[in-house]
Amino acid sequence: MRKILFTMLVAAGVPVLMNSASAAEPIALRDMGSFHVGGRIVEITGKPVKEVVFTPGGVPAKVDPNGKYQVEQMYVQYFLPQNRHGKLPLLLWHGGGLSGVTYETKPDGKPGWLNYFIRAGWDTYISDAMERGRSGWTSTFKGEAMALPFGDPWERFRMGPIGSWNDDPAKRVAYPGSQFPADAYPQFMKQGVPRWVTTDDEIVKAYIELVDKICPCVVLVHSQSGTFGYKVLEARPDKVKALVAVEPTLGGDKNKVGLLKNTPVFIMYGDNAKDHPRWSKIRQTGVDYAGVLKGAGGSVDIVDLPDVGIKGNSHMLMMDKNNAQTADLIQKWLVGKGLAE
Amino acid sequence: MRKILFTMLVAAGVPVLMNSASAAEPIALRDMGSFHVGGRIVEITGKPVKEVVFTPGGVPAKVDPNGKYQVEQMYVQYFLPQNRHGKLPLLLWHGGGLSGVTYETKPDGKPGWLNYFIRAGWDTYISDAMERGRSGWTSTFKGEAMALPFGDPWERFRMGPIGSWNDDPAKRVAYPGSQFPADAYPQFMKQGVPRWVTTDDEIVKAYIELVDKICPCVVLVHSQSGTFGYKVLEARPDKVKALVAVEPTLGGDKNKVGLLKNTPVFIMYGDNAKDHPRWSKIRQTGVDYAGVLKGAGGSVDIVDLPDVGIKGNSHMLMMDKNNAQTADLIQKWLVGKGLAE
Numbered sequence: 145m146r147k148i149l150f151t152m153l154v155a156a157g158v159p160v161l162m163n164s165a166s167a168a169e170p171i172a173l174r175d176m177g178s179f180h181v182g183g184r185i186v187e188i189t190g191k192p193v194k195e196v197v198f199t200p201g202g203v204p205a206k207v208d209p210n211g212k213y214q215v216e217q218m219y220v221q222y223f224l225p226q227n228r229h230g231k232l233p234l235l236l237w238h239g240g241g242l243s244g245v246t247y248e249t250k251p252d253g254k255p256g257w258l259n260y261f262i263r264a265g266w267d268t269y270i271s272d273a274m275e276r277g278r279s280g281w282t283s284t285f286k287g288e289a290m291a292l293p294f295g296d297p298w299e300r301f302r303m304g305p306i307g308s309w310n311d312d313p314a315k316r317v318a319y320p321g322s323q324f325p326a327d328a329y330p331q332f333m334k335q336g337v338p339r340w341v342t343t344d345d346e347i348v349k350a351y352i353e354l355v356d357k358i359c360p361c362v363v364l365v366h367s368q369s370g371t372f373g374y375k376v377l378e379a380r381p382d383k384v385k386a387l388v389a390v391e392p393t394l395g396g397d398k399n400k401v402g403l404l405k406n407t408p409v410f411i412m413y414g415d416n417a418k419d420h421p422r423w424s425k426i427r428q429t430g431v432d433y434a435g436v437l438k439g440a441g442g443s444v445d446i447v448d449l450p451d452v453g454i455k456g457n458s459h460m461l462m463m464d465k466n467n468a469q470t471a472d473l474i475q476k477w478l479v480g481k482g483l484a485e
Numbered sequence: 486m487r488k489i490l491f492t493m494l495v496a497a498g499v500p501v502l503m504n505s506a507s508a509a510e511p512i513a514l515r516d517m518g519s520f521h522v523g524g525r526i527v528e529i530t531g532k533p534v535k536e537v538v539f540t541p542g543g544v545p546a547k548v549d550p551n552g553k554y555q556v557e558q559m560y561v562q563y564f565l566p567q568n569r570h571g572k573l574p575l576l577l578w579h580g581g582g583l584s585g586v587t588y589e590t591k592p593d594g595k596p597g598w599l600n601y602f603i604r605a606g607w608d609t610y611i612s613d614a615m616e617r618g619r620s621g622w623t624s625t626f627k628g629e630a631m632a633l634p635f636g637d638p639w640e641r642f643r644m645g646p647i648g649s650w651n652d653d654p655a656k657r658v659a660y661p662g663s664q665f666p667a668d669a670y671p672q673f674m675k676q677g678v679p680r681w682v683t684t685d686d687e688i689v690k691a692y693i694e695l696v697d698k699i700c701p702c703v704v705l706v707h708s709q710s711g712t713f714g715y716k717v718l719e720a721r722p723d724k725v726k727a728l729v730a731v732e733p734t735l736g737g738d739k740n741k742v743g744l745l746k747n748t749p750v751f752i753m754y755g756d757n758a759k760d761h762p763r764w765s766k767i768r769q770t771g772v773d774y775a776g777v778l779k780g781a782g783g784s785v786d787i788v789d790l791p792d793v794g795i796k797g798n799s800h801m802l803m804m805d806k807n808n809a810q811t812a813d814l815i816q817k818w819l820v821g822k823g824l825a826e
Contacts, residue, residue: 207637277619277621280678394542
């Protein structure tokens with residue numbers, strides 16, 4: 145039944161966005177801006193004062209590294225359309241090793257989901273997870289920051305199958321019918337930022353502070369932030385009114401599904417997820433969790449895109465060539481839940 | 486004569502912005518988006534493969550730290566108003582230890598210079614300097630990243646005089662008549678990002694790549710990016726059609742002033758710069774350079790704001806309470822140079 149519904153939506157033809165706000169029309173905003181939430185002050189003691197020349201040839205300045213430091217805050221940028229059609233704010237959370245840029249202009253230079261959802265009339269909030277991008281970072285985190293080598297995401301994010309990467313673009317093989325704009329892969333890699341693997345608790349804390357400030361709301365998560373989305377939903381079940389999980393890396397806590405009964409969840413997977421040695425496990429974890437949530441009375445819709453006729457999507461769905469089509473699916477689901485008009 | 490002109494401008498009353506685009510009117514954009522420019526690929530060899538659990542409870546992933554890495558790119562976000570009044574793109578470059586957030590919503594929650602210049606009709610490009618914010622960073626930089634302690638910028642950025650900082654906000658003393666919103670100081674400190682002091686060449690390289698992509702243009706710099714602005718102007722004198730230097734930390738290269746004859750320069754200093762033990766030297770460096778540039782036939786206007794009746798401004802002019810007044814001065818100067826209407 146679910147598959148039939150989504151097949152009908154896809155077959156319906158004209159994208160939702162094209163009905164309401166053509167990409168050629170201006171974007172009219174009643175306001176736009178940014179802020180940081182959360183964080184705390186830490187104290188460092190016992191280090192020597194340094195004299196630092198900040199600019200070559202400049203005047204040396206004394207810098208005392210001791211003292212209190214602001215750490216662990218999170219950056220948020222917002223765009224509030226003049227003609228609002230989303231009934232609640234929409235929060236877009238990115239995946240690991242990336243920043244809010246994930247939802248901005250795609251690596252191929254075409255509009256991303258940020259512009260789509262603003263044009264669809266959502267008050268849209270994009271954040272850089274604590275520690276990444278404009279949130280800043282601190283040397284007080286445990287462990288080392290890491291970055292992915294240039295070729296690594298090609299297979300990790302299912303642009304091409306295992307073994308398909310080659311330093312020579314001409315010899316690099318994408319999945320047949322891949323929707324990822326392969327020529328734009330180098331531009332995609334410029335979006336990467338270092339990440340730690342020890343900071344989940346601080347990341348979730350900052351997201352909760354954002355939710356406490358902005359919500360009730362709809363939260364859209366991707367990849368690593370799937371985990372964060374479920375954790376925040378478990379902590380603030382009355383404030384997150386819908387969760388859209390795009391290729392989440394995990395489900396939530398099976399012992400807490402009872403808390404989530406009033407929040408509809410929409411989970412979306414791209415192509416080749418079922419067969420991929422790593423993604424098949426990741427997907428199954430999410431599907432198993434969804435089963436437990438449904439068993440407890442929760443509302444979950446899972447879409448494997450190839451099953452509704454949308455083929456070739458990578459893990460970076462919002463950057464794929466057909467990103468308006470997948471955004472349309474999300475928009476229609478939100479409209480169906482009464483959260484937009 | 487110069488002082489009389491600016492006194493007249495200030496006395497003219499109604500701010501420029503208020504004539505053309507009220508803050509209550511929607512912001513209409515023909516487009517908005519982002520991209521990364523520049524950077525290069527570096528190669529790391531000889532390190533062992535790691536197994537990393539990216540998400541607690543998640544499926545372990547093998548990560549080979551060897552290989553090629555994308556580094557040293559720069560993030561740029563742009564807003565293109567529907568009704569364009571600026572004749573060229575306007576590029577806003579931030580100071581040290583900060584990001585493009587400098588020009589967004591002020592720490593006190595009120596509109597920053599970004600919204601001002603978009604509403605004034607400028608195609609506006611905000612970048613995060615290479616290594617900061619959404620530009621990402623890499624462990625291949627030389628030396629250590631540093632951050633300023635929580636209280637340090639209070640005196641360094643002339644919110645209060647030397648010796649005026651106190652951890653207790655009630656005992657913290659601002660300059661008399663200070664325009665900086667003291668209550669918003671903690672929010673300002675959340676905008677900080679770590680910085681290196683060894684990366685100027687890479688930062689300038691990325692700015693040049695931006696100028697090559699976007700310009701001819703107007704460049705507005707602040708603090709540390711004053712240095713970058715002059716270096717880029719010396720490298721691309723035909724592409725930077727005006728330079729607005731807000732409290733620049735240095736001037737340009739006195740041996741290269743001949744290159745800059747066709748680019749008008751506007752330098753602005755806030756209050757207490759002349760008497761401050763460190764800022765008096767910084768200011769004098771800029772003033773001395775401007776003298777050499779003028780002697781070579783260059784066009785330079787220097788404004789010490791108190792001399793034109795605008796008192797109490799900190800180093801963070803764009804965040805001060807009277808930021809529309811100082812933006813008006815810049816806008817009027819640009820209009821006077823034929824660069825906006």
